[in-house]
Amino acid sequence: MAKWIRVNDARKESSLSEAAGESVEIRGWVRTRRDSKGGFSFIEVNDGSSMGNLQVVAPAELENYADEIQKLTAGCSLVAVGKLEASPAKGQATEMHATEIRVLGWADPETYPLQKKRHSFEKLREWAHLRTRTNTLGAVMRVRDQISQSIHRFFHENGFYYINTPIITASDCEGAGEMFRVTTLDLERLAKSGGPVNYSHDFFGKPTFLTVSGQLEGETYATSLGRVYTFGPTFRAENSNTSRHLAEFWMVEPEAAFFDLADNMSLAEAFLKRVFSDCLEHCDEDMQFFDSMIEKGKLDQIRGVIEKPFAHMTYTEAIEVLTSCGEKFEYPIQWGTDLQAEHERYLTEKHVGGPLILTDYPSTIKPFYMRVSDDGKTVAAMDVLVPGVGEIIGGSQREERLDVLEGRMAEHELNPDDYWWYVDLRRYGSVPHAGFGLGLERAVQYVTGMANIRDVIPFPRTPGNAEF
Amino acid sequence: MAKWIRVNDARKESSLSEAAGESVEIRGWVRTRRDSKGGFSFIEVNDGSSMGNLQVVAPAELENYADEIQKLTAGCSLVAVGKLEASPAKGQATEMHATEIRVLGWADPETYPLQKKRHSFEKLREWAHLRTRTNTLGAVMRVRDQISQSIHRFFHENGFYYINTPIITASDCEGAGEMFRVTTLDLERLAKSGGPVNYSHDFFGKPTFLTVSGQLEGETYATSLGRVYTFGPTFRAENSNTSRHLAEFWMVEPEAAFFDLADNMSLAEAFLKRVFSDCLEHCDEDMQFFDSMIEKGKLDQIRGVIEKPFAHMTYTEAIEVLTSCGEKFEYPIQWGTDLQAEHERYLTEKHVGGPLILTDYPSTIKPFYMRVSDDGKTVAAMDVLVPGVGEIIGGSQREERLDVLEGRMAEHELNPDDYWWYVDLRRYGSVPHAGFGLGLERAVQYVTGMANIRDVIPFPRTPGNAEF
Numbered sequence: 001m002a003k004w005i006r007v008n009d010a011r012k013e014s015s016l017s018e019a020a021g022e023s024v025e026i027r028g029w030v031r032t033r034r035d036s037k038g039g040f041s042f043i044e045v046n047d048g049s050s051m052g053n054l055q056v057v058a059p060a061e062l063e064n065y066a067d068e069i070q071k072l073t074a075g076c077s078l079v080a081v082g083k084l085e086a087s088p089a090k091g092q093a094t095e096m097h098a099t100e101i102r103v104l105g106w107a108d109p110e111t112y113p114l115q116k117k118r119h120s121f122e123k124l125r126e127w128a129h130l131r132t133r134t135n136t137l138g139a140v141m142r143v144r145d146q147i148s149q150s151i152h153r154f155f156h157e158n159g160f161y162y163i164n165t166p167i168i169t170a171s172d173c174e175g176a177g178e179m180f181r182v183t184t185l186d187l188e189r190l191a192k193s194g195g196p197v198n199y200s201h202d203f204f205g206k207p208t209f210l211t212v213s214g215q216l217e218g219e220t221y222a223t224s225l226g227r228v229y230t231f232g233p234t235f236r237a238e239n240s241n242t243s244r245h246l247a248e249f250w251m252v253e254p255e256a257a258f259f260d261l262a263d264n265m266s267l268a269e270a271f272l273k274r275v276f277s278d279c280l281e282h283c284d285e286d287m288q289f290f291d292s293m294i295e296k297g298k299l300d301q302i303r304g305v306i307e308k309p310f311a312h313m314t315y316t317e318a319i320e321v322l323t324s325c326g327e328k329f330e331y332p333i334q335w336g337t338d339l340q341a342e343h344e345r346y347l348t349e350k351h352v353g354g355p356l357i358l359t360d361y362p363s364t365i366k367p368f369y370m371r372v373s374d375d376g377k378t379v380a381a382m383d384v385l386v387p388g389v390g391e392i393i394g395g396s397q398r399e400e401r402l403d404v405l406e407g408r409m410a411e412h413e414l415n416p417d418d419y420w421w422y423v424d425l426r427r428y429g430s431v432p433h434a435g436f437g438l439g440l441e442r443a444v445q446y447v448t449g450m451a452n453i454r455d456v457i458p459f460p461r462t463p464g465n466a467e468f
Numbered sequence: 469m470a471k472w473i474r475v476n477d478a479r480k481e482s483s484l485s486e487a488a489g490e491s492v493e494i495r496g497w498v499r500t501r502r503d504s505k506g507g508f509s510f511i512e513v514n515d516g517s518s519m520g521n522l523q524v525v526a527p528a529e530l531e532n533y534a535d536e537i538q539k540l541t542a543g544c545s546l547v548a549v550g551k552l553e554a555s556p557a558k559g560q561a562t563e564m565h566a567t568e569i570r571v572l573g574w575a576d577p578e579t580y581p582l583q584k585k586r587h588s589f590e591k592l593r594e595w596a597h598l599r600t601r602t603n604t605l606g607a608v609m610r611v612r613d614q615i616s617q618s619i620h621r622f623f624h625e626n627g628f629y630y631i632n633t634p635i636i637t638a639s640d641c642e643g644a645g646e647m648f649r650v651t652t653l654d655l656e657r658l659a660k661s662g663g664p665v666n667y668s669h670d671f672f673g674k675p676t677f678l679t680v681s682g683q684l685e686g687e688t689y690a691t692s693l694g695r696v697y698t699f700g701p702t703f704r705a706e707n708s709n710t711s712r713h714l715a716e717f718w719m720v721e722p723e724a725a726f727f728d729l730a731d732n733m734s735l736a737e738a739f740l741k742r743v744f745s746d747c748l749e750h751c752d753e754d755m756q757f758f759d760s761m762i763e764k765g766k767l768d769q770i771r772g773v774i775e776k777p778f779a780h781m782t783y784t785e786a787i788e789v790l791t792s793c794g795e796k797f798e799y800p801i802q803w804g805t806d807l808q809a810e811h812e813r814y815l816t817e818k819h820v821g822g823p824l825i826l827t828d829y830p831s832t833i834k835p836f837y838m839r840v841s842d843d844g845k846t847v848a849a850m851d852v853l854v855p856g857v858g859e860i861i862g863g864s865q866r867e868e869r870l871d872v873l874e875g876r877m878a879e880h881e882l883n884p885d886d887y888w889w890y891v892d893l894r895r896y897g898s899v900p901h902a903g904f905g906l907g908l909e910r911a912v913q914y915v916t917g918m919a920n921i922r923d924v925i926p927f928p929r930t931p932g933n934a935e936f
Contacts, residue, residue, distance in 0.1 A: 006627060006694070027726040027899070028694075029692075029897050030897075048629075048692055048693035048695075048725075049627060049693075075896045075897040076897050077897040077898065077899045104898065104900070105868075105897045105898035106897070107895075107896040107897045108895075112896050128688075129685075129688040129889040129890075129892060129893065130692070130892065130896070132688075132693055133692040138692065138693065141629060141631065141689070141693060142693070144631075145630045148620075148630045149620065149630065152616075152617065156613075159474060159517060161516075161610060161613040162613045162616045162617065163609065163612075163926055164701070164718055164925065165926060165927065166716065166926070166927040166934070166936065167635070167703075168648070168678075168716055168934055169934065169936075170934045171936070180651070180652060181650070181651050181655070182648050182649070182678065183648070183649050183651065183655070184705045185649075185655070187649065187651070187658065187665045188664060188665055190655065190659050191658050191659065191661050191662065191663030191664060192663045193659050194660060194662070196656060196659060197659050203648070203705055203932075204931070204932060204933065204934040205932045206934070208934045210635075210636075210650065217936060220596075220598070221600060224497075224598070224606065225516035225517075225600055225606065225609060225610070226516035227516070232700065235635075235636075237652045247671065248634065248635055248636055250632055257515070257516075258547075400573070421596075421597040421936055422597075424597060424598065425597065427575075427579075428543045428573070428575040428576075428580050428598070429497050429498075429543040429544050429545040429573045429574070429575045430545065430572065430573035431545045431572050431573060458633060458689065459634040461634060461636050461672070465672065466634070466636055466637060466672040466676045468639070468685060468688075468889055
């Protein structure tokens with residue numbers, strides 16, 4: 001029996017010697033078929049293991065040549081057996097000379113949506129169950145996988161434990177955003193009840209929601225296991241129909257005990273460089289595609305981030321640059337206001353010309369848990385900005401002083417009873433600690449250059465859309 | 469400045485030569501302090517990087533000896549600077565002779581819950597934010613991390629892409645269990661509305677739920693990328709207050725195109741062996757602890773699973789064994805009924821004496837998507853059973869034939885409109901494919917021997933409990 005090998009392996013020049021003249025078998029889907037006048041057909045076969053196809057040369061002598069092979073169209077599935085040979089065609093090292101082709105499944109060209117014709121990404125979203133059969137979406141999902149793998153490898157190698165913070169929660173990470181409610185109450189019956197809602201009948205006995213961040217729970221583990229990271233789904237019930245927002249997305253959040261803001265910045269820089277380098281190294285073919293077909297110059301842009309040391313600047317210095325640079329911005333800027341994407345992009349693209357970490361933001365525009373600096377006006381926050389998108393990572397050193405934290409919670413009118421366990425971390429063996437968050441989809445968008453975030457997650461959830 | 473190293477590194481004999489006589493710094497939490505008559509104190513310091521502590525020897529000459537060091541109690545945080553020396557004490561290769569100890573945070577022994585006194589696991593659940601500071605829970609979470617890392621490594625190395633299937637879904641994987649509802653409707657207002665519920669006002673414009681399985685969506689990616697796996701949270705709104713059930717748990721689900729049941733069995737066997745071997749190799753100290761303190765014989769049990777080839781048996785053969793073995797079971801068994809844990813454990817522990825894969829279950833007790841065998845009565849299902857717990861993995865080859873699948877859906881009275889995209893996979897380039905599911909917490913329970921599933925997940929969600 002011929003050995004089954006995957007297309008990415010069959011395409012390598014080294015496979016010619018490895019197969020040692022023996023027949024091999026590939027299993028995949030037809031991308032195109034072209035019949036030659038010379039009495040054979042060229043079938044481009046893909047099995048998802050790489051963007052490139054293996055060219056299968058099917059001679060007319062095959063017994064099912066007329067009945068089946070000449071009827072193959074895009075999307076049909078097959079098994080091809082034959083020998084790998086050096087290919088005379090340009091751009092491919094090998095091709096298969098088939099001795100047998102078994103058709104497994106047909107794809108009626110009258111109804112199969114993915115014909116040769118190019119579809120818009122918007123249209124492809126309607127076929128989210130099929131769209132990864134296209135070059136672009138297949139490449140996006142391979143890069144997404146690589147980024148996820150790199151995230152796990154990087155943190156594991158640096159002594160961080162992977163932990164799963166809860167998805168269903170009764171607390172909200174200080175209003176990081178609108179939350180989805182989770183309930184087992186029978187809504188139809190509830191609607192007829194006349195109210196009020198009796199939560200003792202709900203599954204958890206009280207109102208519960210989908211998490212917006214695992215940070216606070218992550219801190220509990222950082223202050224016992226030392227270094228941890230969460231990497232899981234997070235949710236925002238915001239009615240944002242933009243190319244940058246999803247109701248459900250994945251976020252990685254490392255948290256490290258005994259880290260200060262400087263350690264946190266070093267970690268974020270090493271982390272981004274590792275993730276991006278891995279993409280260039282392990283997804284070369286896919287990255288070449290994005291560079292030439294999706295966003296010209298993407299490779300140079302990423303190399304710039306990898307090669308340059310990240311610049312550092314305080315928020316206060318950034319405001320000075322922005323107010324004195326003479327650039328016209330849509331949103332006015334002054335000390336105390338939050339930076340908009342246009343400001344961030346000006347700083348990283350035009351002022352620095354490379355990645356930039358902004359630190360020491362006004363406490364008034366940041367959450368209660370960030371560490372208050374000695375000036376009393378700023379907190380030990382950091383945002384990592386990269387050319388092309390602006391902010392890609394946000395983080396901070398956390399407030400470890402019990403009295404200062406309690407004061408900040410009072411300022412924010414938070415109920416201490418809701419945070420008793422979070423405050424306990426400052427009561428018992430408190431330590432300096434810090435962490436940050438990276439949205440996976442934002443990172444995939446950055447690396448691939450894909451314009452719409454709905455095209456970098458398998459099944460996007462947005463207002464009015466939970467199909468599949 | 470002394471170099472900061474972690475406790476697991478400081479404890480290694482090799483650190484003595486690596487430090488080359490230079491001072492190093494450790495940062496962690498006090499487990500115990502013991503004052504010697506000889507004018508010094510022994511402080512056991514842990515930083516989460518290993519179960520074992522580093523013994524820090526603090527001489528009375530330290531300037532804060534009387535004021536601070538002699539007041540250190542469990543849970544206090546500190547930085548210790550000094551030289552690593554070979555330890556004369558039994559069971560530890562090294563110890564630190566401190567030249568400086570800076571106390572970072574106190575832990576009032578009057579109120580700090582984790583005093584030397586042993587607490588029940590049940591009691592510790594009330595302090596889920598602190599319980600990983602104990603030996604057992606710290607070890608559990610390190611093993612949980614190792615299993616998660618192994619899952620990603622194993623599938624990555626075998627050509628599987630990590631994909632994230634949706635958490636919020638409008639479909640249910642054929643009633644795999646009761647589902648949580650996700651909504652943004654204002655429940656108080658709804659209760660006063662008098663009904664019926666108008667879903668056009670809900671976030672997604674229709675009823676939505678938390679996923680019970682990513683399998684169906686996983687199949688869409690397997691039939692484009694070839695081999696994929698999901699690894700994410702899944703949910704059951706079941707009112708089960710048992711030591712084996714959680715409302716929120718993590719599940720890994722690989723799915724591979726061109727795999728039949730035999731391929732699926734080989735994959736599951738290789739997968740489990742890899743995960744268990746990694747735990748023995750990388751979590752040696754923690755595993756020794758479980759073997760001696762939690763479940764005697766655990767190491768031998770796991771080695772048995774790693775070393776033995778998994779036995780194979782059909783469901784029909786298993787029924788013959790169970791009905792003719794003379795063993796008394798609580799639940800009666802006959803062809804067509806589902807196996808209970810007692811039956812599974814008899815088969816794997818007493819009949820086979822090792823891991824066992826049961827296959828070819830009656831179609832009547834399995835979901836619609838499993839492939840119907842030629843006998844028309846059974847499906848290509850598989851359950852992997854291991855001594856000690858019974859079923860740990862469930863999977864199947866999927867039904868790839870359009871007409872058979874549609875027939876099965878009709879039998880199960882499923883609405884084809886809800887599954888149009890799933891059926892499409894059989895319409896366009898259908899291929900044989902297979903996959904399985906492993907609950908992460910069940911695996912952690914198995915490896916550690918922990919009796920209650922609430923003690924192997926950071927913040928367990930069960931009926932009435934969504935604290936933290």
